[in-house]
Amino acid sequence: MKPVRHSKLTPFEIIRRIAFIMLGAVLVAVALEIFLVNNSIIDGGVTGISIMSSYLSGVPLGIFLFVLNLPFLLIGYKTIGKTFALSTLLGIITLSVTTSLLHHVQPFTSETLLAAVFGGILLGMGTGIVVRAGGALDGTEIVAILVNKKTPFSVGETVMFINFFILGSAGFVYTWDRAMFSLIAYYIAFKVIDLTIEGFDESKSVWIISDNFREIGSAIVDRLGRGVTYLHGEGGYTGDEKSVIFCVITRLEEAKLKSIVNDLDPSAFLAVGNIHDVKGGRFKKKDIH
Incomplete structure (x- = not known):
């Protein structure tokens, strides 16, 4: 090699x-x-x-x-x-x-x-x-x-x-x-x-678990202009199959994303974390709305 x-x-x-x-x-x-x-x-x-x-x-x-x-x-x-x-x-x-x-x-x-x-x-x-x-x-x-x-x-x-x-x-x-x-x-x-x-537009990773994952994912794409990835998971306690939405946003977009999730599924699981570096894919920090 x-x-x-x-x-x-x-x-x-x-x-x-x-x-x-x-x-x-x-x-x-x-x-x-x-x-x-x-x-x-x-x-x-x-x-x-x-x-x-x-x-x-x-x-x-x-x-x-x-x-x-x-x-x-x-x-x-x-x-x-x-x-x-x-x-x-x-x-x-x-x-x-x-x-x-x-x-x-x-x-x-x-x-x-x-x-x-x-x-x-x-x-x-x-x-x-x-x-x-x-x-x-x-x-x-x-x-x-x-x-x-x-x-x-x-x-x-x-x-x-x-x-x-x-x-x-x-x-x-x-x-x-x-x-x-x-x-x-x-x-x-x-x-x-x-x-x-x-930078002030620090990146954040978002994990969302919801039965309305398709609607939430489409809303994130349409209203935030961010790409999403659907992951398949399994509940550790119930054993039920779960669909997980993963996406990366900027800090300025966090409030808008939470509003989208709350409107479509108030009971959805939502986790947001800081990311030190993002590279590749469709994510670009300059795409701030």
């Missing part, structure tokens, strides 16, 4: 990936230098360590961002892949250079809460854009991926565990109120990353 060959990226796709990685890195640099660093607010991971190291030593932040991420970049090259490593290298270089250029720019605000909120938003947007483009800006994620392969802890749990100590140490380096503001910025960034990666 011949090994599967991965298709190469077209020149347009390569340029597009480079542009998004650089854009995301610039947004993160703006968040750090214009909002967070000057207000003694840190981020998690290697970035947070770099901010505190720069504060204690007086060495520019960009140098620490590059030097401290380099070992993790080499690990990522060996364990995750060349494309990921090159994308991450581009992001880290752009981040380091941009933070150096913005180092002497005056912050937009000296109001700590505003800095934490808007810095967190920009930080999350920039990081999410880089992740969507296939790269990373922090070595913590690489460590978390390796830990996940050898332990029962998920990537998210490992990152949270590491950042708990990093963000907590801000209380010793700065003050404890700055550590709490750092937690606010980190939480906002964490949520914005999810929105940036998944």
